[in-house]
Amino acid sequence: MYKKIITLLMLVVITCCGCGKKESEPTTTDLNLITSRGEIHVGVKTDTYPFGYLDEKGHFAGYDAALARLIARGILGSDKKVKFIPVTASDRMMKLYSGDIDMIIATMSITPKRQEILDFSVPYYTAGQALLVRKGSSVKTLQDLNKKRAIIVFGSTSERSLKMAVPGVGVIGYKTYIDAFNALKKGKADAIVSDDTILLGLALKDDSVELLPKRYSKEPYAVAFRKGPESKTLINAVNNIIKIETKNGNLKKIQESYGIK
Numbered sequence: 001m002y003k004k005i006i007t008l009l010m011l012v013v014i015t016c017c018g019c020g021k022k023e024s025e026p027t028t029t030d031l032n033l034i035t036s037r038g039e040i041h042v043g044v045k046t047d048t049y050p051f052g053y054l055d056e057k058g059h060f061a062g063y064d065a066a067l068a069r070l071i072a073r074g075i076l077g078s079d080k081k082v083k084f085i086p087v088t089a090s091d092r093m094m095k096l097y098s099g100d101i102d103m104i105i106a107t108m109s110i111t112p113k114r115q116e117i118l119d120f121s122v123p124y125y126t127a128g129q130a131l132l133v134r135k136g137s138s139v140k141t142l143q144d145l146n147k148k149r150a151i152i153v154f155g156s157t158s159e160r161s162l163k164m165a166v167p168g169v170g171v172i173g174y175k176t177y178i179d180a181f182n183a184l185k186k187g188k189a190d191a192i193v194s195d196d197t198i199l200l201g202l203a204l205k206d207d208s209v210e211l212l213p214k215r216y217s218k219e220p221y222a223v224a225f226r227k228g229p230e231s232k233t234l235i236n237a238v239n240n241i242i243k244i245e246t247k248n249g250n251l252k253k254i255q256e257s258y259g260i261k
Contacts, residue, residue, distance in 0.1 A: 030225070031075070031234040034102055038076065042068040043087035043101040047177045049201035050258035051107050060084040064105040066254045067124060067242075071105075071223075074241035089155030090175050093118065096226055103238070107198060109157055109219035119231050121223040121238045124251060125260075128215030129161060130196035132184065132203060135210050139190050142216055145169045149189035151180045158193045161217060177202065184209065195219055197260060204259070 034040050044064050045052035055061040069079035085101045092104050096118075109127065110120050133139050139148065142165055149170040152158040159171055172189050174180040181202050184192050192199060196215060203211040223238050225231040245251045255261070 029233045040082045041101045043104045045106045046086050048198045104224040119225045119227045123220035123222045125221040127195040127197045127219040129217040131212045132192040132199040151189045151192045
């Protein structure tokens with residue numbers, strides 16, 4: 001799945017490069033486009049409580065949405081000057097390179113593979129891979145999944161790390177966390193493997209499942225951008241905002257308000 005995404009993205013990049021500017025034409029940066037538009041377009045998830053979800057009124061909510069509003073306030077002077085575009089783990093990079101969004105703030109961790117095709121901000125949170133199981137399950141550790149079935153969400157970092165750690169596991173993939181969670185509850189697999197923050201949100205809403213305590217990795221979440229010189233000034237602006245909001249304690253307050261540790 002990940003190879004297909006890379007291939008498609010490379011085709012998009014090659015096509016865009018084929019329409020290159022003349023040397024005499026000035027380079028338009030992503031930051032200039034945003035300021036001239038007066039609005040930031042941000043890709044966020046809607047199925048990853050408490051990071052990205054829709055509240056009871058249908059409004060975009062969660063830590064990632066709150067960070068997007070802080071970025072809009074820092075760049076454009078108002079936290080209302082942000083347009084949210086729903087994305088999933090499997091389509092967020094395509095929406096970025098198609099121009100639908102200016103940046104991804106969607107529980108996206110920095111990995112060497114992703115750095116080949118994306119640029120990232122400084123991290124704004126560090127998660128860890130964990131297991132969500134049905135209560136009473138015999139699965140207590142990652143190794144217990146040998147010769148069992150585990151669920152991953154397409155486009156996440158879970159599949160590769162799972163296969164490396166437990167070669168004998170059967171992997172079932174879904175496009176969304178809601179579909180993955182429903183499959184676990186129906187007994188189609190023995191566990192979901194994903195970031196602990198996402199799995200915690202599922203466990204908090206349903207006492208028929210439990211999040212196991214062990215963490216198997218460190219996953220630094222960051223804002224993702226199109227790779228290239230046009231993104232540099234925007235990345236610098238976002239980095240400054242993240243550093244300021246970290247230093248003044250606003251990011252910690254937002255985390256605490258959503259029960260994120």
